[in-house]
Amino acid sequence: MKHFRLARAAAFVIALSASLTSISYAADPGKPEIRFGATAGPYSDQIRYGIKPQLEKEGYKVTIVEFSDYVQPNLALADGALDANAFQHEIYLKKFSEDHKLALSELVKVPTAPIGLYTHKHKTLNDVKDGATVSLPNDVTNQARAIILLQQLGWVTLKAGVDPVKSSERDIASNPHKLKLVPLEAAQLPRSLDDVDYAFVNGNFALAAGLKLTDALLLEKIPPYYLNLVAVRTADLNKPYVKDIANAYRSAAFGKVIDERFAGFSKPSN
Template identity: 65%
Template sequence: MPSHRSVVRRRLLGLSLAMLASHNVAARDPHELVIGTSVGPYADQVKFGIKPILEKQGYKVKVVEFSDYIQPNFALAEGALDANIFQHIVYLRQFASEHKLALSELITIPTAPIALYSKKHKALTEVREGALVTMPNDPTNQARALVLLDQLGWIRLRPQIDPLRASEKDIAVNLKKLKLVALEAAQLPRSLQDSDYAFVNGNFALASGLKLTDALITEKISPNYINLVAVRSADKDKPYARDIAAAYRSRAFLDYTNQHLQGYAKTDYQLTQQAAAR
């Protein structure tokens, strides 16, 4: 009987091959780019911030939106995409290592932070023992949520753990006797109807109509969790990859960021560029 992973891999391979056939990928035309991203604000960031810059340079850009964090990396590795934009370096390295995919970071991008939201409570001080808290079920984003819970004093993590790898088994003391429920990241905004508090990734928060300023507490994003553009490792120095990176570094995209991405963490190169302009 085939493993669950092999079944998923075959299904994703079929999807990617169908995309290759229907979208006439860039390998057949160096000025035709297919960029994959997650549904919502990161798709908008590409469509309205980056795509116009690339199209002025003569590229034809197609944006393919995904509703999960699994398919975009397989689609990129198999050639259905030229780049994808949805993940941070910790997730990329773990996923690429686990699935033996030759994928690399190209450039970091403005990132919406993970944060704690509630529709039942207006303040963190309203937390009660036994509160239901939902959080991401993927290891890297769950670690971010647990570290923030530790900072709040709602739990205590074991000393000297690696904060990038924290999991529920690393909880030494559940001070508030929280009921922790791990869900797919895309389901977390909906969980606000039933939970006391929910950790929601910034992109899914914005896609669901939440404002970043609605959060009760927001993480200070570590460099490990700044989102990025990923490409196949063999393509990192190709002209199209250099042009995508240059589009993100452009003054036009900095202006777009300042106007449309309020509440996002800017990249180091944007902060440097902004400081130089003062």
């Protein structure tokens, strides 16, 4: 009986030690919960199906906080209400951080749905008529993306010397169809489709509204600087939980989720 008790005690100690070792090795002991912000739709779903399961296997509790605008996620990240967010590209992050004096940094780029030109009223781009209304994002960086596409269509031309990536309505030199541009908050663009002739809709909001990427009359070919990314506080870049987030996004398991659930998304090289 004595030997049995000793053996049982030894087995308990070994099991407890193994459990503690696994927890301390797998998860950042200083960060038991990761609060992850994202706009509702594909980027929160990427976290839900491709990132959260991996991080939870490593011992983290993962909470997803969804937003309906492009302002609050960075403010919440900067003040510590979030630990990471996924909704923006590098140009937007840099400008927003500069304008609001925030110390935020890119961690890793993520598969991204392109901005597209949608309509409920026309069959083709050739149907554009003089005086047509076109809604587009009202934030600086995403409005420039829409204007670049307008220029590619030949619907507008920009003033000489203007950097298209930084362009706005003020930089349009000619507008042969006399288009009426209607800047709106990005989240409101899908709802505008009943009121305008055409609408430029960011991919995440298009999918969240039930639109298909293949429904667009024109889809952007996303350059690297317009790929969405995961942002964290600059001071946290080298923390273990941040490295675990990056590894999850770079994993084969995440790649499989993208292939199965997010067909048509532009993928980063990192």
